[in-house]
Amino acid sequence: xxxxxxxxxxxxxxxxxxxxxxxxxxxxxxxxxxxxxxxxxxxxxxxxxxxxxxxxxxxxxxxxxxxxxxxxxxxxxxxxxxxxxxxxxxxxxxxxxxxxxxxxxxxxxxxxxxxxxxxxxxxxxxxxxxxxxxxxxxxxxxxxxxxxxxxxxxxxxxxxxxxxxxxxxxxxxxxxxxxxxxxxxxxxxxxxxxxxxxxxxxxxxxxxxxxxxxxxxxxxxxxxxxxxxxxxxxxxxxxxxxxxxxxxxxxxxxxxxxxxxxxxxxxxxxxxxxxxxxxxxxxxxxxxxxxxxxxxxxxxxxxxxxxxxxxxxxxxxxxxxxxxxxxxxxxxxxxxxxxxxxxxxxxxxxxxxxxxxxxxxxxxxxxxxxxxxxxxxx
Amino acid sequence: xxxxxxxxxxxxxxxxxxxxxxxxxxxxxxxxxxxxxxxxxxxxxxxxxxxxxxxxxxxxxxxxxxxxxxxxxxxxxxxxxxxxxxxxxxxxxxxxxxxxxxxxxxxxxxxxxxxxxxx
Numbered sequence: 001x002x003x004x005x006x007x008x009x010x011x012x013x014x015x016x017x018x019x020x021x022x023x024x025x026x027x028x029x030x031x032x033x034x035x036x037x038x039x040x041x042x043x044x045x046x047x048x049x050x051x052x053x054x055x056x057x058x059x060x061x062x063x064x065x066x067x068x069x070x071x072x073x074x075x076x077x078x079x080x081x082x083x084x085x086x087x088x089x090x091x092x093x094x095x096x097x098x099x100x101x102x103x104x105x106x107x108x109x110x111x112x113x114x115x116x117x118x119x120x121x122x123x124x125x126x127x128x129x130x131x132x133x134x135x136x137x138x139x140x141x142x143x144x145x146x147x148x149x150x151x152x153x154x155x156x157x158x159x160x161x162x163x164x165x166x167x168x169x170x171x172x173x174x175x176x177x178x179x180x181x182x183x184x185x186x187x188x189x190x191x192x193x194x195x196x197x198x199x200x201x202x203x204x205x206x207x208x209x210x211x212x213x214x215x216x217x218x219x220x221x222x223x224x225x226x227x228x229x230x231x232x233x234x235x236x237x238x239x240x241x242x243x244x245x246x247x248x249x250x251x252x253x254x255x256x257x258x259x260x261x262x263x264x265x266x267x268x269x270x271x272x273x274x275x276x277x278x279x280x281x282x283x284x285x286x287x288x289x290x291x292x293x294x295x296x297x298x299x300x301x302x303x304x305x306x307x308x309x310x311x312x313x314x315x316x317x318x319x320x321x322x323x324x325x326x327x328x329x330x331x332x333x334x335x336x337x338x339x340x341x342x343x344x345x346x347x348x349x350x351x352x353x354x355x356x357x358x359x360x361x362x363x364x365x366x367x368x369x370x371x372x373x374x375x376x377x378x
Numbered sequence: 379x380x381x382x383x384x385x386x387x388x389x390x391x392x393x394x395x396x397x398x399x400x401x402x403x404x405x406x407x408x409x410x411x412x413x414x415x416x417x418x419x420x421x422x423x424x425x426x427x428x429x430x431x432x433x434x435x436x437x438x439x440x441x442x443x444x445x446x447x448x449x450x451x452x453x454x455x456x457x458x459x460x461x462x463x464x465x466x467x468x469x470x471x472x473x474x475x476x477x478x479x480x481x482x483x484x485x486x487x488x489x490x491x492x493x494x495x496x497x
Contacts, residue, residue, distance in 0.1 A: 134387070136485065144437075145433040145434065146433070149433040194439070240455070
């Protein structure tokens with residue numbers, strides 16, 4: 001058994017003058033404080049990567065900087081799925097008795113530490129170096145290809161996709177740490193600058209500075225307990241050119257495995273934390289995971305289904321689209337928010353019942369998937 | 379690998395692909411082995427350049443000065459007649475399902491495959 005005993009999250013946006021290590025340290029300290037643990041209690045460290053400050057041994061760089069001498073430490077790289085992949089590994093390490101308290105941490109000054117072009121270019125390198133990158137694609141273009149195909153096969157519209165950006169912005173408006181606090185409309189999304197059609201600027205997550213961290217422990221440290229019920233992964237390809245058809249993508253596979261591992265069904269889920277790098281990502285994942293019927297996710301957004309007071313509140317912090325995206329820490333914010341909801345600490349964003357949460361992360365171009373169920377225990 | 383036919387990735391006006399001599403698997407990303415069964419030396423052949431558009435995305439925001447000079451450019455995934463999928467450029471008015479034929483164009487200092495509607 002494993003528990004998420006503490007979470008830490010910085011605000012996202014501009015942290016002028018902060019390095020990746022600064023942001024990681026800030027989030028890590030907040031997670032330790034939340035768990036009521038000291039540095040000496042941490043015997044495992046898992047960290048993500050930083051595109052601004054790449055290092056072949058980031059976990060030990062961080063451990064030394066932060067002041068920990070762990071018995072287990074390394075970095076993990078699975079793109080946007082890294083945060084949940086680290087959490088899954090921490091869960092297994094703790095269950096196997098390898099470590100008692102694993103600190104999972106990531107942070108990056110991606111917005112102020114490099115130019116936006118440099119960020120876009122660094123990320124485009126997930127494409128195939130010989131067969132894709134010479135064509136000048138960008139991450140939005142990889143997802144734009146998928147989006148147009150999804151629109152073609154399932155009759156989804158660009159206005160449908162815009163609904164997800166509007167919802168995430170509405171949620172961000174009630175979180176003081178979010179990068180964006182101005183409400184937007186479907187018309188605003190439709191009128192925003194074209195990036196890689198059908199994706200426009202407001203269909204895309206921003207580049208942010210920020211950090212996030214959690215502690216995964218064998219034993220609870222406080223009153224409120226959040227237990228990792230189970231998790232699973234699926235990896236079907238790396239490059240969009242080699243992706244399987246839409247009906248055979250990894251999210252369906254990983255969630256099926258996670259359901260099998262936990263004995264839980266989608267009908268048990270009360271809160272959803274779903275990766276949303278682009279509006280299309282969120283639309284597809286909701287439908288792949290079974291949180292909406294095929295082609296029906298946007299209608300559910302319009303009906304308030306995924307809102308704070310809806311039947312399946314989702315990403316109440318604003319997600320990558322509006323809380324922000326600082327790399328690995330970006331999707332970790334989804335877990336932090338789920339934890340706050342499950343422990344009744346989400347302030348004005350608090351939902352009625354977050355007793356069981358489904359989390360899902362995606363890396364690459366729908367390449368790597370991690371699905372995870374969390375359960376509140378008293 | 380059997381003889382290495384030059385293709386657009388080496389500035390030659392051609393698209394090539396591999397077929398496994400053991401299991402018949404077709405692959406576009408060249409390797410010294412078949413990714414389906416592991417047999418070595420898949421056979422390399424030149425593709426006809428005919429295919430059907432699987433997906434499109436018109437890139438309006440590029441990330442480098444070299445690619446920015448070409449904006450907007452249409453990135454495609456094309457299902458080729460020989461049974462493999464490739465990424466390429468194409469005319470901006472192409473729609474999913476269109477039958478297309480490849481030619482080649484310079485782009486950001488390199489040669490890239492460019493598809494147009496089949497006449």
